[in-house]
Amino acid sequence: MPGAPPKPEELVQISYDPPRADWRKTRFDFQKGTYCYSAAAKNLRYLDLPNPRDWQPYEADWKLPPNWKEIILKGMKERLEKFRSFRLFMDICVRCGACADKCHFFLGSADPKNMPVLRAELIRSVYRRYFTLAGRIFRGLAGARDLTEDVLKEWFYYFYQCTECRRCSVFCPFGIDTAEITIMVRELLNLVGVNTNWVLEPAANCFRTGNHLGIQPHTFKDSIDFAVDEIEEITGVRVEAPINKKGAEILFIVPSADYFAVPHYYTLLGYLMLFHEIGLDYTFSAYASEGGNFGFFSSHEMMKRLNAKIYAEAKRLGVKWILGGECGHMWRVIHQYMDTLNGPADFLEEPVSPITGTRFANARSTKMVHICEFTSDLIYNRKLKLDPSRNDHWKVTFHDSCNPARGMGLLEEPRYIIRNVANHFYEMPENTIREQTFCCGSGAGLGTDENIDMRLRGGLPRANAAKYVRDKYGVNLLTCICAIDKATLPTALEYWTPGVEVGGIHELVANALVMKGEKERITDVRGEPLQLGKEATVNA
Amino acid sequence: MVKISAERKRAIAQAWLEMTLCTYPSQSMQFMLDERDRFRNPVGHALKNGIPLLINEILDETDSERARQALEEIVRIRAVQNFSARDAVGFVFLLKRTLSQELPDDNKDRLELERRVDEMALTAFDFYSQCRAKISDIQVSEARRRVAQLQRIYSEAEGR
Structure with missing residues (x-):
């Protein structure tokens, strides 16, 4: 920041010459609003991670261990x-630039080091220096550079400006997965105790009590009971929500925000109403009370430790298979890592819907089915009575959450559900949805208060597409199937695109679902008055 | 209204746009200038779309709502980018440099145009302040939403 205020004549003399320096020599500052605070020592101790201490990224001394360089190398x-994959991704890039303009952080910040190719170059240059012959001999000429404390700080700064959304990898002709590179760098940083509290506190809480906030089983039960009471107030129907029920057919896993945050909570109401209506034999677990896995944002080992509890609970409760809620990265962990981390889950059965008889062969290995697959199958088989006019107050668009979309290919099911439970659905522009969806800008452990400017930069491309459908069609609800989206997109949209709310798909299901014995609905599940007097259209 | 041909207007707009793009790192500038898809290049689009409207505003004093919106959109973006407050709104003053190249020093309209640029810069500063205040507000609302349900449960338990 400049010291003395500028004189009036200086105002017209702003330097607009761009920096021409080599990228390796351009410096950055830990500017307020663009980085996450360090992890508290207590959380490192709880997770048995090295080098617990008090430090902050903006301080000059990061209190690294004396042999930090040796540890990293x-x-x-x-x-x-x-x-x-790591070695391949270090070697194979030809710098074609196909990824360069695909990152939401680059598009929002215009910082060239947010081009995935250049972000990866931050570690590739070190890889060349120490692990390739050309780099060892020719150093800078071969694009290599020494690992210094400044380089380590640069890694921390920029690899916590990647949400591991993998949009760039869609465009890479070699299929380089930049998220994997980010995962590796974060893993390396963890070895010397360089990590963020927004990632490690939820991980430590999760390890202790089973969810991000550290909520204990009795409070978990209170939360679910509260939802049951609220459903009765809205619909007149008393639903059951079993917890830790041994011998239930299905274990149901949700992101914890579904029961302690809004707008997630309205989606929870939808699950509970749906399961009651179809008479599903299921149970929650008060110990595996979290689908989210913040271990994924620090190391493979931590991801494995946190993922294991879901399967341990499935075994303990003796269920046949697992159903998972509207969670984002949980699905990438399940779909792409679980099998080799904690699998195969051969003590479970291949999932079969007890209502429709549909066999979910795609989940044969992990034994875990996405709620959107489950619900769309129910609708397809005409097992639900739905009145989409009860969502007529919403003009809906759908944001493909990165991990379900790119991580597991879940593109059609959510749209199929929306089209059956709402009358007004409008897609955002083609190059911002499905495989090309723009990230919320706050995933992979970046969704913290102190990082707000960076998050807003990253959220701009998504919000910009939402603005287009708001202005063109009057869209007032952006639906999504990820807890981080639901937590952080309202923030991004309030800044960039006011007037667009955020909600879950099963919130819309909750409104549209006509339950046996229900009273006349006068409000939606948010308590907002319904537009009454319209003819019901029914899907049964 | 200041009489300037449409062609000169376009030239002024282009010069101002390029100077503004130069406030960004050189490796990103060209992309922001060249990429035409508004969804693939939201920042470049806001500048390329907004600057001609702002030029009209300065030269013709149209006082149009569209120009205000365009200015707000540009400032909203720059308020969260890697700029100090001074640099975030300072792009408006870059227009003075273009005008001084375009109009001779003794041009009778020159002072008036520069006054309008100053006005626009002050409006930009208002927008900037509003954006930063908005950021504080959205942080508070996010923190509230994060534990909204737990708070409802606790409040109800206390009320019993």
Whole structure:
């Protein structure tokens, strides 16, 4: 920040010459609003992570261990040997630039180091220096550079400006998965105790009580009971919500925000109403009370530790298979990592819907089915009575949450549900949805208060597309199937695109679902008055 | 109204746009200038779309709502980018530099145009302040939403 205020004549003399320096020499500042605070020592201790201490990124001394460089290089060597993908991604990039303008952080910030190719170059240059012959001999000429404390700080700054959304990898002709590179760098940083509290506190809480906020089983039960009471107030129907019920057919896992945050909570009401209506034999677990896995944002080991509880609970409760709620990265962990981390889950059965008999062969290995697959199957088989006019106050668009969309290919099911439960559905522009969806800008552990400017930069491309459908069609609800989206997109939209609310797909299901014995609905599940007097259209 | 041909207007707009783009890192500038898809290039689009409207506002004093919106959109973006407050709104003053190249020093309209640029810069500063205040507000609302349900449950339990 400048010191003395500028004189009036200086105002017209702003330097507008761009920096021409080599990217390796351009410096950055830990400017307020653009980075996450460090992890509290207590959380590192709880998770048995190295180098617990008090420090902050904006301080000059990061209190690294004296042999930090040796630790990082040894960690790199181990990982290059263990993960073929890591070595491949270090070697294979030809700098074609196809990814360069695909990152939402680049589009919002215009910082070239947010081009995925250049962000990856921050570690590739170090890889070349220490792990390739050309780099060892020719150094800078071969695009190599020494690992210094400044380089480490740069890694921390920029690899916590990647939400691991994988949009860039869709465009890479070699299929380089930049998220995997980010995961590796964060893993390396963890080896010397460089990590953020927004990632490690939820991970530590999750490890202790089973969910991000550290909510204990009795409070979990209170939350679910509260929802049951509220459903009775809205619909007149008393639903059951079993917890830790041994021998239930299905274990149901939700992101914890579904029961302690809004607008997530309205989606929880939808699940409970739906399960009651179809008479599903299911149970929650008060211990696996979190679908989210913030271990995924720090290391493979931590991801494995947190993912294991879901399967441990499935075994303990003796269920046949697992159903998962509207969660984002939980699905990437399940779909792409679980099998080799904690699988195969051969003590469970291949999921079969007890209502329609549909066999979810796609989940044969993980035994875990996405709620949108489950519900769309119910609708397809005409098992639900639906009145979409009860969502007529919403003009809906759908944001493909990165992990379900790009991580597991769940593109049609959510749209199929929306078209059956709402009358007004408008897609955002083609190059901002489905595989090309823009991230919320706050995933992968970046969704914290102190990082707000960076998050808003990253959220701009998504909000910009939402603005288009708001202005063109009057869209006032952006639906999504990820808890981080639901927590952070309202913030981004309030800044960039006011007037567009955020909600879940099963919130719309809750409104549209005609339940046996229900009283006349006068409000939606948010308590907002319904537009009454319209003819019901029914899907049964 | 200041009489300037449409062609000169376009030239002034282009010069101002390029100077504004130069406040961004050189590696990103060209992309922001070249990419035409508004969804693939939201920042470049806001500038390319907004600056001609702002030029009309300065030269013709149309006092149009569209120009206000365009200015707000540009400032809203720059308020969260890597700029100090001074640099975030300072792009407006870059127009003075273009005008000084375009109009001779003794041009009778020059002072008036520069006054309008100053006005626009002050409006931009208002927008900037509003954006920063908005950021504080949205942080508070986000924190509330994050535990909204738990708070409802606790309030109800206390009320019993």
